[in-house]
Amino acid sequence: MSDSDSQFDVAVIGGGPGGYVAAIRCAQLGLKTALVEKRKALGGTCLNVGCIPSKALLHTSEQFEFAAHNAAAAGVEIDGKVSLNLKTVMDKKDKVVKQLTGGVDMLVKKRGITRFEGHGKLLGEGKIAVDDKEALSATNIILATGSAVVDLPFLKQDGETxxxxxxxxxxxxxxxxxxxxxxxxxxxxxxxxxxxxxxxxxxxxxxxxxxxxxxxxxxxxxxxxxxxxxxxxxxxxxxxxxxxxxxxxxxxxxxxxxxxxxxxxxxxxxxGRKPYTDGLGLETVGITPDQRGFIEIDDHFKTSAAGIFAIGDIVRGPMLAHKAEEEGVALAEMIAGKAGHVNYDVIPNVIYTEPEVAGVGLTEAQAKEKGIAIKVGKFPLQANGRAIASDATDGVVKIIACAETDKILGGHIVAKGASEMISEIVTHMEYGGSAEDLGRTVHAHPTISEAIKEAGLAVDGAAIHSL
Incomplete structure (x- = not known):
């Protein structure tokens, strides 16, 4: 590789959701970009061993649960015993992972991003080693190395039991x-x-x-x-x-x-999880993580070292893939001279169980701790027609609004499909919407999302379908 081939405008260390998204956005903006990732497959923990494979298992396990225990009550008769083929389950999960990681690899190649496979390490003066061999240099370096699982000192993981x-x-x-x-x-x-x-x-x-x-x-x-x-x-x-x-x-x-x-x-x-910066060479460039292992950054993702930025799980904020993605896009735009921005007040959090849990903004307790006068609206799914028809009545929608302005401060959902429903509340909060705005937004009937509308109305005691 010639000197010109190894010199980049931006080099990203870490190919997870934050890193590969940052690299793609940099390339879209015309910056010569390199991506360093130690795994053979891109996508980081999320695509390889986290978010995606777990969702595949959740989906299959829900299908198995229905077939084995709930089908008869729904009028679906299965002739013979329902049994689990765990190998097929795992093969399907692996196929999903392979498809998505392969898709990310294709996107990176299509954007003309140069991929370096191996462990990236800072050498100072904009230089990066890959597997301990100097490989490239960049004007701007983005650290996006993600997180690792937390161990218990008195119960060490052995990977087997x-x-x-x-x-x-x-x-x-x-x-x-x-x-x-x-x-x-x-x-x-x-x-x-x-x-x-x-x-x-x-x-x-x-x-x-x-x-x-x-x-x-x-x-x-x-x-x-x-x-x-x-x-x-x-x-x-x-x-x-x-x-x-x-x-x-x-x-x-x-x-x-x-x-x-x-x-x-x-x-x-x-x-829990902890920032992963092992062998990254932070000491070489004078970056010292805080007591919890996080790298300190300013409001523009700059670290204490010139030309080095950090995003995702290794910096402050929730350890969420979509938070890392938003930071990756915002930082790429800043480096390109644009006005990148992340609204940390409206980052949703989801637990993908059945029912699902989704929330954004302040909880009721947090609002009270801040001394904010609030109004709360709740709507139970037992009163929602689609939930009743779908055997999905375990759940509730809760809206927290400012008592003075009616501005939505938080929204929290337990429901089938809550992960998809929460985006509506996020959108209203993004433009500073009120509970009344939410309650007067027309929803298709019958849908479980009507519970959001009703909860918005309930903030002022105006819910139609609850006592």
């Missing part, structure tokens, strides 16, 4: 007993997958409520729904370790001052 989500999306058999440590999005999603496939699933959560960060009303409703589905959930429970009891592994925890032991064939540790 004590596992992370990386392994829990690829079990070769259904564990009889699965213990999930952590009731966040990853733990709840994968816990529900394996429960549908036949595992006895026990979820252990240190905090008072599952789905930390959700509105309290939402997390309580969700917990009731999961318990109806057969999951055992322990909140306010502190895991302390594991030991063999009668020849079987048990996870040991403390609850209400008493020790409990939960038998486990597999243990999924899902207590």
């Amino acid at each position: 004590i596992v992370s989500s990386d392994q829990a999306i690829a079990f070769d058999s259904v564990p009889e007993n699965l213990v999930v440590i952590g009731a966040g999005a990853i733990g709840l999603e994968l816990g529900s997958v394996w429960a549908r496939y036949g595992s006895n699933v026990t979820v252990l959560e240190f905090l008072p409520n599952i789905a930390a960060g959700c509105d309290t009303d939402i997390s309580k409703l969700l917990e009731r729904s999961f318990k109806k589905q057969g999951l055992t959930i322990h909140t306010k429970t502190k895991v302390t370790g594991a030991k063999e009891i009668d020849g079987k592994l048990n996870v040991i925890a403390e609850k209400k001052g008493k020790e409990i032991a939960v038998p486990a064939d597999k243990v999924l540790v899902a207590v």
Whole structure:
């Protein structure tokens, strides 16, 4: 490679949602762009072992649950026993992943982005090594290396029995007993997958409520729904370790001052993720992460090192693929001299269980903590025609608005398809819309999304279909 071939306007280290999107947008804007990624397949954790494969498993497990347990009640008669072919399930999941990662690779090639496969490391003065060999240099460098799973020091993952989500999306058999440590999005999603496939699933959560960060009303409703589905959930429970009891592994925890032991064939540790900057060479350019491992940036994604920017899971804010994507686009536009922007107040958060959970903006508790006078509107799905017709009445829509201006401050949904519904609330919040705006937006009938309209009306006590 000649000197001109190895010199770029922008080099992105990390090919996940933030990195590859940033690279594509840079290329669209006419910048000569390089993308460095250690995985053979682009897409990062999200496409390879996270968001996408887990959604494939969620979908298939819901189909299996219906066929095995709910079909007869719906009038669908299945002749013979419904059985699970887990190999076919995993093959389908892998096919989905391959299709999407291949699609990203095609997009990168089409945009003329130069791909470097290997571990990227900063060398200073705009230079980057790939697998410890100097490979390229760039005027602007974007760090987008994502995150890694958090381990428990007293319960180290071995990749076989004590596992992370990386392994829990690829079990070769259904564990009889699965213990999930952590009731966040990853733990709840994968816990529900394996429960549908036949595992006895026990979820252990240190905090008072599952789905930390959700509105309290939402997390309580969700917990009731999961318990109806057969999951055992322990909140306010502190895991302390594991030991063999009668020849079987048990996870040991403390609850209400008493020790409990939960038998486990597999243990999924899902207590969070941390910024991944291992071997990135930050010290070479004078960048020192904070105590939690995050790289500090200004409002334009600039780090303390000239010409080096950072986005996604390695900087402040929620560790979400769509947040990283928005940052990637905004930063690319800034580098190209345009006015890139991310509205952090309207980034939705979703848990893709059944029912799904989706939220944006402030929770009721957060609004009160800020001293904001609020009005709240709720609408239960038990009163929604489409939800009743679809056997999907577990859920609610909750709208939080400013008491003085009626401006929407937050929206929270538990519903089938909540991940798709939340965008409507995000859109209204993006332009500063009010609860009345939401309530007067015409919705097709019958749809579950009518619950959003009704919740908007309920803010002022004007819901039509609730008492």
